[in-house]
Structure formats: structure tokens, C-alpha cells
Amino acid sequence: MTQTVTGPVGGAGAADWSAVSDLLTGDIQSAETSRIAVFGLGYVGTVTAACFAGLGHQVTGIDTNPDKVAQLERGDSPVLEPGVEELLASGLGLGRVAATVDIDQAVADSDLALVCVGTPSLPNGNIDLRYILAVADDIAGALRRADKKHYTIVIRSTVLPGSADKVRAVLAENGITTPDHDVHVVVNPEFLREGQGVEDFLRPPLILVGADDDSAGDRVLSLYDGIEAERQVVPTRVAELVKYANNSWHAVKVTFANEIGVVAKALDVDGVEVMRLLCRDHKLNISSAYMRPGFAWGGSCLPKDVRAVNFAAKNSDVVVPLLSALLPSNGIHTSRLIDLLLEIDRPRIGFVGLAFKPGTDDLRESAMVEVVERMSGKGFQCRIHDRELVPDELVGGNLAFIQRELPHLGQLMGDGLAELVADSDVIVVSKGSDELNGLLSSAGRGPDSANPVHVVDLVGLPDDVRDSISYHGVAW
């Protein structure tokens, strides 16, 4: 019977063995059997080999360590990982698992290699790609000796962008090139956690494939038939970076929780309770809110409150490097826009949006106010259009802030959006609109025109707009 894994993903620490027992009883079954060689029988490779055998594929494990190969041949897991031994025993019984130290045999017995070797740190922090490149060289040699023309190399290890290209270069050095060969390099990062590797493999948050060739990407996705999860095929370099973004995010979360905990403790507050309540907010806190690269944050709350929590920590002699990096990091991000405008170096700059975010006229600590002020100070002619902003109607703290930071705001406000677009060499967009998109698309001021317009996009303009102008992003 063919069945997909459904149901909620277990929370952190909650292993759910029903998925494993479904595999063992053959209730989860891949649609089509593939012949896979798994290079590297460490944590990732062993779990990968055991689970793909469980899905019905023919798996050959290969490692430079003969002890690990012998273990796999006996059905002993080279790593301690719940569920793996059961899956290996079942796979061996069904004749779906083999192991070897012989590269020629592994490549001959497979159409696809999953590379799961280590990518440890070098002293300078870079990754040591030598094991990946050695495997690429081994596979290339075996393909050449066997005169095998069709093969797919899938990098499961965690590698920085550009690594797949280095594997392709090794293939090319070995004479494995298109159109003589149909050999593809695909990236398929692993999201498993040690101790819950099988559970995470069978119920992944996402199946991510980085492929610059559609058919190779689909071939790798099809290995996962039988597993229900969101699937994404993206350019190779994106897939390579996602794993680093994920792990950096996890590190930020743990560090953040620890720093809030120590600040809370210093203030005689229960930090565990504070973080529990923070996690109850799924609208802004545990959600995709604020997770898109864009421009610097500002407004009447965030800067003030980040300053206050840093004051509280300092006042209690508590060192919080993550929390204390927030304001400086935001300031550096503001400077990136200024540096870009200086680099473009065109005299008339139109700012579409001045408030700290769309939907408000709040100018307090808006990073864009600082940008306008600094660019004006450097002699650039700045004009502003903000559909929510009427300078004469500003009151209270908002008025006091702008009188202090940008007293000549009224003189900088343009007549209208169309005039601002027509009269600017550079347009900085922090508030997008259909009207602006239409004006930019129809302006006929692309990079090759006599009067090109440079647009610095902080919001994510549509592709057709981007194609009609000289386009710049700050964080993309």
C-alpha cells in the first residue's frame, strides 16, 4: 500500500515513531525505485541511507572508513540515532541496503550519489571543502572508467554558495562535460537534528532542492515520493545559503532567549515565563513578520525600547552582545543606503516614503529622515513624496522630532508623485504603490535611455517595474 506521512510535526524533542513503523511495514513507499550511492556514513549519511532504503530505494553506502562500511553491511548503525538500526535491518532483509569501500562499484550500482561527507571549519571560519571535492574527484574517475554518461551528484552536506560550482569544476577537469555527458550537480540540504534524525527525515519542515536544471531537480524531488512536505526547487546558490540562514536563525533564537533570561533574572523577573508569553504571539513574534530583508527599522517604539532594555542590562552589569548589537547594526544598514546613493552620485534624489513604515505618518526615529538629512547636507537636491504625510498636520512628539531633525521638511515635499518621478535622477522607494509602479514602468527611462532613472528599491518592486529602470537593492 502506498501512503503519505501526514499529521502534525512533532514538537522539539517529541519523537514520533509511527512514521518509522509505517516505513518498516512498507506503508510508506516511494513511487519509483532509484539506485542511490550514499557517500559518507556519518550522522547524515547513515540516516539518509536508512530512510531512503525504507522508502523503497536501492541504497549503497560508501565511506573511506572500512569499519563503518562493515557495520552497515551487518546492519549495525555507525551512529547512535533512534530508529536507524530498525530501518537498516529491514532494508538489509529486503536486499535494499549494501555497503562498500569500492568507488567503482558504488558508482556502477547507482544513478545518483548523495554526498554526505563532513564540511568542518577551517581556522579562518571558512568550510573545508576537501572531502566534498575528493568525493567529486572519485565519482568523476569512476564515471570515466565506466564510460558512464548519465549521473546526478546531490550535495546533502552543508556547503556555502559556490560549492556546487567547485564540484562542477572538478567534473570538468576530469573531462565530464556537457554535451558528451549528462551529469548534474544538485544541492539538497539536510534539515535533520541529531537524536531525531529519522523523525526529521520523514517529517521534514521542507524538502529543498537547489538545481539549475529542471529535470535534475525533479529527479531528486521524486526520491521523496511518499513523504508529505512542502517542496521547493530553487537556484543552487539559494539552496546552499538557506541551511546557513536556518542555522544562524536557530543560533539567534537560543542566544536571544538566553539574553532575555539573564536580563530578566537581573531584574528579578521569571525569564522563562517572559519567553513563554513571547511565544504565545504568533502574529508578530513566532511568524514570518519582520523576516524579509528590507530597510532599517525605526519609529517611536523599537529604538526607544531597545535602548531601554540595553540600559537595564548595563545597569545590572549583564553583558548582552546580541541585544547591544541591534542599534549599531541598524545604523550600519542605514549607512548602506547612503553609501549606495553616493555611489550612484546623481544630483536629484526623490524619496517615496519618509515615515518609518507604510501606513503611518510617524516620522519619529525614521531611518529615512536621517538619510534625507545626510544627503541634503552633502549637497544633493532631495524631494519627498509620502502619501500619508501632511507636514502642517504633524503634532506632538512627531512634530518635535522633525523640527529637530529636518526643520525644512515643508520645502522638501514635492507637488505629487508624478512630478517627483519626472524630476528625479534617483528614486528611493520605501512606500510602494500601483501608481508608482505605473509611473516607473511607463517613464521610458531604462538604463539605455537618454535620461535613465535609478531606483533604489526597499520594498520589493514587481519584476516588470525592475526591468524598466536602472534597478538597485540594498539587502538583495
Ligand SMILES: NC(=O)c1ccc[n+]([C@@H]2O[C@H](COP(=O)([O-])OP(=O)(O)OC[C@H]3O[C@@H](n4cnc5c(N)ncnc54)[C@H](O)[C@@H]3O)[C@@H](O)[C@H]2O)c1
Ligand atoms: N550532524 C548533523 O546533525 C547534520 C545535520 C544537517 C547537516 N549536516 C551536514 O552534513 C554533513 C555531514 O555531517 P555528519 O555529521 O554526518 O558528518 P560525519 O563527520 O559524522 O560523517 C562524515 C563521514 O564522511 C566520511 N568520508 C570522508 N571522506 C569521504 C570520502 N571521500 N568518501 C566517502 N566517505 C567519506 C567520513 O569517514 C565520515 O564517516 C556536514 O556538512 C554537516 O554540516 C549535519
